[in-house]
Structures are given as C-alpha cells and as structure tokens.
Amino acid sequence: MMPNTVEARTPAKVGRPAPIAQLKLVRDIHAPAPMDPALQSQCANCVMHWACLTNAVPTAQRMQLDRMVHTWRKVGKGETLFRAGDTFHALYAVRSGSFKTVVSHPNGSSHVTGFQLSGETLGLDGIAADKHTCDAIALEDSTVCSMPFHCVEDLCQDIRPLQHRLHQLMAEEIVRESGLMLLLAGLTAEARVATFLLNLSSRMQARGYSPSSFTLRMTRDEIGSYLGMQLETVSRALSRFQREGWITVEGKRIALLDAAALSAL
Structure with missing residues (x-):
C-alpha cells in the first residue's frame, strides 16, 4: 500500500493517460514536500477563482474540476516554477504572489518577457512543442495550482466554456506579444x-x-x-x-x- 501523502494511478496500457474519471488526487511531482492539509481547499473557496481558467467550469461539473486541479505548490521568492527546456506537463494558475517569465539567449543574455499576477495562467508557452521556452521565476513567495494538461484537454471535450476560455488565454498571449512589440518599437x-x-x-x-x-x-x-x-x-x-x-x-x-x-x- 502506498503512503497516504501520495496516491498514484496505474494506466491499463501504455499510451494516452487514463480518462479523467479514473484519476486520483496526486501531488505535483516537482513539489518539494506535501502541502499542509490546513491550506487545502476547493477551487470555489479561492479568492482568485473568478479570474482563473477554472472559472469557466459550470457548478454542476465542479467534481471533475476538483480532479483536474491536483494540488497547490509553494514557490519561494527567486525560485523557479519551470525552466526553458523542461518537459511541458501542466498549466499553472497563480493563486497568490507574482512571477516573471525570462528568455535566455545563446550569448548568455536574458530578457524578461512578462509579469504574471494572481489569477493569471503560466505554462501556455509549452503547448506548442511540449517543452517550455522560458523560465518562470517567483517575484515573491507565491503559490500556484497545478492543472495537468491532458486533464485540461479531456475536460475541454466535455465542457465547451472551458475550451473557449483556454482559446481566449492563448489568443491573449498573442495579443500581449503583439502589444509588447508595438510598445518597444513605437513609443x-x-x-x-x-x-x-x-x-x-x-x-x-x-x-x-x-x-x-x-x-x-x-x-x-x-x-x-x-x-x-x-x-x-x-x-x-x-x-x-x-x-x-x-x-x-x-x-x-x-x-x-x-x-x-x-x-x-
């Protein structure tokens, strides 16, 4: 029997992960330690729920949402949530605190590409090639919620508002990048x-x-x-x-x- 702090799922066969209904709550594999149970709560009780990707999930389907949002993760000031080149496996909702995203160039220089506040989503950069293209670094002691992307995809098939919201987030990234180019070139x-x-x-x-x-x-x-x-x-x-x-x-x-x-x- 496995320890109480971590439960795992065993797929019936190698390939696409099991349907979301078969998933059990697991701790983010990158988290340094299990979360304090006193800090755990449902998405509905999160003060930033209204701004989060998960707000697109109707109340009647919140049970599926609870399975999708696996855990909190603490990220201390100056610590990295993910690095460029890391395998993409999840989207992260910033529950508290703030982050910066940084791209490094071959010549050793680096460039800040964005600042993310509570309620915003990190990790969209990894969707294109299944690898992250930037570093996400906490500007202060922060917490994020981990949403495994295969779970998001499964839910999007059943919950059209969630799919629409995900498309909105990706479109907003394109608009933000375009706005940054205009900002740098024209002002x-x-x-x-x-x-x-x-x-x-x-x-x-x-x-x-x-x-x-x-x-x-x-x-x-x-x-x-x-x-x-x-x-x-x-x-x-x-x-x-x-x-x-x-x-x-x-x-x-x-x-x-x-x-x-x-x-x-």
Whole structure:
C-alpha cells in the first residue's frame, strides 16, 4: 500500500493517460514536500477563482474540476516554477504572489518577457512543442495550482466554456506579444514606462486592489529588461514623473496621482 501523502494511478496500457474519471488526487511531482492539509481547499473557496481558467467550469461539473486541479505548490521568492527546456506537463494558475517569465539567449543574455499576477495562467508557452521556452521565476513567495494538461484537454471535450476560455488565454498571449512589440518599437522611453504603470494599475483594479497605489514586486532592472531599456532610463523616467507631480515613489511603493498625464505621453 502506498503512503497516504501520495496516491498514484496505474494506466491499463501504455499510451494516452487514463480518462479523467479514473484519476486520483496526486501531488505535483516537482513539489518539494506535501502541502499542509490546513491550506487545502476547493477551487470555489479561492479568492482568485473568478479570474482563473477554472472559472469557466459550470457548478454542476465542479467534481471533475476538483480532479483536474491536483494540488497547490509553494514557490519561494527567486525560485523557479519551470525552466526553458523542461518537459511541458501542466498549466499553472497563480493563486497568490507574482512571477516573471525570462528568455535566455545563446550569448548568455536574458530578457524578461512578462509579469504574471494572481489569477493569471503560466505554462501556455509549452503547448506548442511540449517543452517550455522560458523560465518562470517567483517575484515573491507565491503559490500556484497545478492543472495537468491532458486533464485540461479531456475536460475541454466535455465542457465547451472551458475550451473557449483556454482559446481566449492563448489568443491573449498573442495579443500581449503583439502589444509588447508595438510598445518597444513605437513609443518613447518615458511613454513605455507610463504605459507599463497604467497596465499594472488596470490589472490591480481588476483584482479588487487599489488602481492608484500599489507595490512594484519587480525591480527597476527587470522593468527595464521588459521594456527594452536600461535601468538608468527607467529611473530617470520615474524621477521625471515624480517631479511633474504625476506619481509619488517610496521605495517600491508607487502612487499614481495623474493617470491622464501619463496616458497623454
């Protein structure tokens, strides 16, 4: 008999994994230790459930959802959820905290390609070739929910809203990439920083937080990498915004005082 902390399934034959109805709850194979049972809860009790991929699952089919979302996983600040080249096996919903995605180049340099907040999904990059193309690194102590992709695919066959939401997420990735290219190619350095702050503001507001006062979990160097500029350029832009009275900066705490002025850049 296997230990109580981990249950496994034994497929009847080699090939496609067993149907979702045959799956039992298992711990993410990459997790360093079993989760504290006191922290476990149903998706319906998650404060970010409304923003998550799983929100597309109708209430009547939540039992299937519970089987799909295998476990929480803790990721400490600076730790990696997955690395470029790792075999793709799951999508991850950010339950709390935040992440950055980083692409490394053959010459040894690296580039930040995105910042993911609670309620957003990580791992979509792995669908194309069954391997991840970037590193996902926690900007702070964070937790994610693991959703094995073969389970997501099985559920999508039965639950059309879930399939539609997955397609939406993939389309949003394309739109985000296109927007980043436009941001880097068509805007001045100050306009890039202003656009970045306004984007964070709208994402915070969508999550029920203050749109005018929030903490930057990423460093200015990471912001510069994402926006295609040097650390000093980011700092100069923020200093100018503060002199103009458009923002106030206290360490990593930012307060937007004149969003209209930032939008006009």
